[in-house]
Amino acid sequence: MEAARRKSHTAARLRLVHLLVAAVAALGLTLRVWNLNFDQGIGSHPDERSTACFYATTIALPESWQQFWDPRQSPLNPLWDRTQQTRRSFTYGHFPLYLGVAMGNLWHGLAPLADAVGAPAPAVQLMARANEACDGLAVAGRFTIALLDTLTIWLIFLLGRRAFGPWAGLAAAAFYAVTAQAVQLSHFFAMDPASTTFTVLAVLASVMMVQERSLRAALLAGVAAGLAIASKFSALPVLAVPAAASVLWLANSKRLAGERAESPPDGFRRQPPAISQLKALVSLCLAPLVAALAFFVASPYAVLDWSNFIQATLVE
Numbered sequence: 001m002e003a004a005r006r007k008s009h010t011a012a013r014l015r016l017v018h019l020l021v022a023a024v025a026a027l028g029l030t031l032r033v034w035n036l037n038f039d040q041g042i043g044s045h046p047d048e049r050s051t052a053c054f055y056a057t058t059i060a061l062p063e064s065w066q067q068f069w070d071p072r073q074s075p076l077n078p079l080w081d082r083t084q085q086t087r088r089s090f091t092y093g094h095f096p097l098y099l100g101v102a103m104g105n106l107w108h109g110l111a112p113l114a115d116a117v118g119a120p121a122p123a124v125q126l127m128a129r130a131n132e133a134c135d136g137l138a139v140a141g142r143f144t145i146a147l148l149d150t151l152t153i154w155l156i157f158l159l160g161r162r163a164f165g166p167w168a169g170l171a172a173a174a175f176y177a178v179t180a181q182a183v184q185l186s187h188f189f190a191m192d193p194a195s196t197t198f199t200v201l202a203v204l205a206s207v208m209m210v211q212e213r214s215l216r217a218a219l220l221a222g223v224a225a226g227l228a229i230a231s232k233f234s235a236l237p238v239l240a241v242p243a244a245a246s247v248l249w250l251a252n253s254k255r256l257a258g259e260r261a262e263s264p265p266d267g268f269r270r271q272p273p274a275i276s277q278l279k280a281l282v283s284l285c286l287a288p289l290v291a292a293l294a295f296f297v298a299s300p301y302a303v304l305d306w307s308n309f310i311q312a313t314l315v316e
Contacts, residue, residue: 017166021157021173028153028177032146032186037126041135048189051097052138055090056189058082059101071305079301079308091312093191094299095230096148100141100189104130107140141189149186149193153177155200162207195235198228202238206245209283213249213276218242218283219290226294230302233313242287250280 043049060075062068071077078090078097090097108131115124130136153173160169176182185193205221208214221242228235253276295302302309 014166017170020170021154024157024170024174024177025150025153029146029150031178031183032149033143036142036146036187037135037139038187041138043134043138045188045190047092048138048141049134051092051100052141052189053134055088056097056101056104056137056141057132057134059097068300069304071301071308074301077301077305079305079312087308087311089312089316091316093195093231093233094302095227096141096145096189096191096194098298099148099194100137100144101131103144104132104137104140107131107136138189142187145189145193146186148197149182152182152193152197152200155197155204159200159204159207162204162211191232195228195232198224198231199235199238202228202241206241209242209245210248210252213253213279215279215283215286218246218287221245222287222290223294225287226291226296227298229291230295230298233302239288239291242291243284246280246284246287249283250277253277253280 043053055078058075058081059078062074062076067073068076071080072085073082074080075082076098078094079088080086081088107127108129111124111127111130114127126136126139128136130140153176156176157169157173160172162169182193201224202221205217205224208217209221225235225238225242228238253273
């Protein structure tokens with residue numbers, strides 16, 4: 001009876017934590033989407049203005065796979081001007097650029113629905129031109145970044161919960177939700193918050209690798225690391241995180257094998273040592289390979305137009 005009471009009490013506390021996290025995430029989202037069109041199309045952030053006006057307006061899906069594979073003809077390549085047939089100096093992350101353009105196209109398609117349900121005329125007009133005009137694309141991009149940064153709040157909770165418990169995760173998420181710089185950056189079509197989202201996910205998945213000894217976690221860590229780098233190339237060192245997790249996984253497996261432990265430490269999954277060691281070695285190769293694949297899928301012209309990518313991101 002006492003055990004059942006404790007279990008019920010623990011479940012109730014977890015439900016409370018989850019409700020509070022949901023409230024924190026809602027607060028964070030509200031702060032991040034509040035007055036996104038604050039500059040009324042002026043374009044006060046130079047990086048955002050460059051992205052929205054000179055690059056996002058030219059991005060479109062290729063008409064064929066042949067066009068996709070040709071970096072000099074593909075409208076998806078932000079590194080090359082198809083009209084002038086000259087290189088362009090796009091130094092930012094390709095993946096958030098594509099997401100912002102996709103959001104702009106979605107807004108454009110939803111504009112008639114927004115008008116039908118009585119949305120304010122200026123908002124409907126902004127949505128209608130979000131697929132081609134600087135100001136519309138900028139706000140659609142800002143909304144995309146705000147959503148990603150709200151996801152970061154949830155990921156921070158999950159990371160804190162795994163490391164120190166649910167209340168620590170809640171505190172970390174709450175602090176980040178109201179962090180001034182995070183709220184500020186979410187009001188711009190900038191790449192830093194997007195890279196932060198996937199960097200936190202890569203760290204979370206790497207912790208899962210050590211605790212759960214799971215190749216699925218290694219796969220997730222690789223995808224997250226690749227998307228973080230595709231969002232901002234300076235996130236490249238994040239590849240060290242799943243690599244370190246693999247080394248820790250291997251070291252823990254060898255230690256437990258040597259100790260002939262009856263059960264693994266709290267939070268660690270029990271596995272036969274030999275199998276665990278083999279999986280750790282596989283994860284050491286799996287995560288970077290998956291990261292490379294994710295990077296290519298999310299920013300293909302960083303690979304297909306490698307010389308211009310390096311010129312823009314590293315030289316300039």
